[in-house]
Amino acid sequence: MFRSILIANRGEIAVRIIRTARRLGLRTIAVYSDADAEAPHVRLADVAVPIGPAPAAQSYLSADRILAAARSTGAECIHPGYGFLSENAGFAEACAAAGIVFVGPPPSAIRAMGLKDGAKALMEQNKVPVVPGYHGERQDPDFLKQKAYEIGYPVLIKAVAGGGGKGMRRVDRAIEFDEALAAARREAQSSFGDPRVLVERYVRDPRHIEFQVFADTHGNTIHLNERDCSIQRRHQKVLEEAPASGMTAEVRAAMGAAAVASAKAVGYVGAGTVEFIVDGAKGLRPDGFWFMEMNTRLQVEHPVTEAITGFDLVEWQLRVAAGEPLPSQAAPIDGHAVEVRLYAEDPDAGFLPSSGRLDVLRLPEGEGIRVDSGVEEGGTVAPFYDPMIAKIIAHGADRKQALDRLSAALARTVVAGPKSNLAFLRSVVGHADVRTGGVDTGFVERAGTAIAGGRVGDGVVAAVVVRLVAATRAPPPVPRADGWSDPWATLDGFALGPSREVGYRFSVDGGAPQTARLRWGHGTVEAFVGRASSAGVAEEAFVRAGDAAYALDAGRAAAVRLVDELARTADDLEGSGVVRAPMHGRLLAVRVAPGDTVARGVPLFTVEAMKMEHTVVAPRDGTVAEVRAAVGAQVAQGAAIVVLADVEGGKPG
Incomplete structure (x- = not known):
């Protein structure tokens, strides 16, 4: 060692x-x-x-x-x-x-599996099933379009050097092919520096099932069972579990043998993952899966395999790299494990990455719960890297217990500061289709708003406003030495007459000011935001952190602040004319200059973060009064980038 x-x-x-x-x-x-x-x-x-x-x-x-x-x-x-x-x-x-x-594996194995077309050709040579399609070198558009016709629509166009859904397009009709091909090539070139693509049959209701493989330098190659990673958002994994729901011994044996054959075909050493696409519409069958790709590294979701096998896969990697044989040839399955990825991202803004100080971070503990995290409360989610906060893993005697434990763990989790996908994860784990099992990769898109993040309820916001107002009021007067205190100096809302209402202005997540109505009665105070009341909201729905107060609601967190009407800034006076960065990142492009007239919806600038680009458009017609940041600069979330003024004489031309 x-x-x-x-x-x-x-x-x-x-x-x-x-x-x-x-x-x-x-x-x-x-x-x-x-x-x-x-x-x-x-x-x-x-x-x-x-x-x-x-x-x-x-x-x-x-x-x-x-x-x-x-x-x-x-x-x-x-x-x-x-x-x-x-x-x-x-x-x-x-x-x-x-x-x-x-x-890690030998460089030759990394190269062999690094390009999808070559890897699939190699798998075909070694009798590993691959999705029917064209994986060759010819790239002229007419030829690829002819191949798509021969394969039969719908088809997938996929970047040869791709991953994570980049450079991938589904095409349902021939008339859509040319445009989809051009888009896939542009994205592939931008993401991987390689515009080449392959075309293959689109598998309807696909499930994503992968096998953990391991090999040593002594000629041993084994698999450690499967993981089901079918719950995805835009080809990014959301929830992973082991074993796969509905898996039989016969299908596991067939897929496991194919995974081992894949590893042997490239002389693999160390930990790797062979990913298969499965025809979910017809159930798991020995002849219903196809090789997709091999990841020549440890996977993010490896903890679920560790949970059901009891093995430490990092220890295995180190022992194999040191020249030792595999610690075991067995592949036990003890119960069931499920993992979700807790990210700093905003589900209500298209899952844009978020960043900033983690004012509050409470990660769960408990029987069968494991948390892997690289950040802590008071730390920062940096805008330069993947915005993962933690992986939360639950292990149970069976799938139901694992999901129940995960659901309870997520309910105990609190994230405040950057936006997070916590509420989204809670909705996914509790969804009836997920509980039943066997969902395909289109589940998240089909579920739509039923599992979206959503905003904090008005009643919870109202309860936070009550607490903020109470915190600004003067403390009770200190009694004199003889025990007497002036009752008129106590600001407790006491009144001889009927209850009264006072309006307080507040903002949520820095948005436009709103008004809460606080109603004082005899020894009570109740707040209303819209028609929602603060009555009955638990203390756990409120947390203070520094100068922020957060309303917490089923995994959602929103910063609530009272508005000081005397502290308005120039930006506030400009109102909707200030166009801000939607996320922390690099200002990739500015498409306007001072003096330009723009119409609503015209692109103004593009921000890049975590390899994701987001173009911001004009919220209204106007004239560009200022551009406050230069291309290439790192900008904070919410930073003012462009200021629009009204157009003199009416609409822009």
């Missing part, structure tokens, strides 16, 4: 690797960017080395800086986690050249 390890990653996976490495007695070495100087993984490691500025390209993606950190600290091996450099064959080769062990 090694004596020291450098973790070339950050966040929850870095923390998770450090935990296992320290248990095995390894000296742990963390690397960190300027944005992560106070991050938990830095504090938990035995040694931490700064590697550059916040942007990943200048820090976590810099192989030279990471290798320099490894050499300077005497690291014997490098674990890349997932993402960043984990599937970079060049980095694996650079590690070997530096005499440092790369904890």
Whole structure:
């Protein structure tokens, strides 16, 4: 076994690797960017080395800086986690050249599985079933369109070098093909630097089932059963579970054999995941699955496999990398496990990533509950990286108990500061179709608003306003030495006459001011926002953090502040003319200049964060009075970017 390890990653996976490495007695070495100087993984490691500025390209993606950190600290091996450099064959080769062990597969295996077309051709040669389609080299549009006709609509156009749904388009009719192909190619070029695509049959009601595989240098290759990752949003996994709902021993044996054959075909070593697409419309069958791709690394969802097998997969990775044989050839299944990914993102704004200070973070504990996280209360979700807050995993004797435990754990979770998908996850886990099992990858889109985030209820907001008003009122007077105090100095709402109402202005999440009506009676106070009352709202619906007060409602959190009408800013006076950044990120493009006249809906600027672009359009007709940020600048969520003035003489031309 090694004596020291450098973790070339950050966040929850870095923390998770450090935990296992320290248990095995390894000296742990963390690397960190300027944005992560106070991050938990830095504090938990035995040694931490700064590697550059916040942007990943200048820090976590810099192989030279990471290798320099490894050499300077005497690291014997490098674990890349997932993402960043984990599937970079060049980095694996650079590690070997530096005499440092790369904890991962051989570079040849990474390359063989790195491009979808080549990987599928290799699988066909090794009798692994693949989705019917065209996976060849020819890329002229007319030829690809002819192949789509031969395959039969609907078809999927997929980027050869793709992943995460980027460069992917479903095409239902021939008339849509040309436009979809052009869009897929543009996105593939932008995301991966490679515009090539493949075309294959679209599997209706598809389920996404993957197998965890492991191989060592002694000729052993096994699988550790399956995970069902069918609950996805735009091809991004939301909920993962093991084993798959409805899986039979016969189907598991067939899919497991195909997964092992896939790994052997590329001379695999270490942990990998073979992903299959399954025809969910006809149920799980030995002849109803097809190879999709192989991820040549540890997966985000590996904890559900650990839960049902009892194995520590990071320990297995380290032992295999050190030349030891696989610790076991068995693949037990003990109960059921489910995992969800808690993200800083706003479901009500198209799941745009959110960022900022975690004013409140309460993660659950309890029987059968595991939480993997790389942030903590008071820390920051940085805008430069994946916005994951935590993975919450529940293990139970059966699927129902696992889901029940997960549901209860999510109910105990609180996130306030950045927006989060907590309410969305609670809705997903509690949905009747999810409870029944066997949902396909279109579940989230079909469910729509039934599982959306939604806003905090007016009654909860009203209750928070009551507490904020109470906090601003003068405390009871201090009694004199003889015990007497002036009753007229006590601001408790006491009145000899009937109850009275007073209006208080407040805002929710920095939005437009609203009015709450507070009604004082004899020793009571009740607030109304719209028709909703504060009566009966529990104390748990309110939490203070610094200068913010948060209303909490079924996983939703909204910052509520009283409005000081005497503290209005110039931006407030400009009203709807101020157009703000919807998320923290890099200002990728500004499409207008001062003096331009614009109509409502015209693009103004584009912000990029976490590899996602969002174009902001004009909320109304106007003239561009100011542009307050330059292209390339990092802008905060809510920062004023463009100011619109009214158009003189009417509508813009």
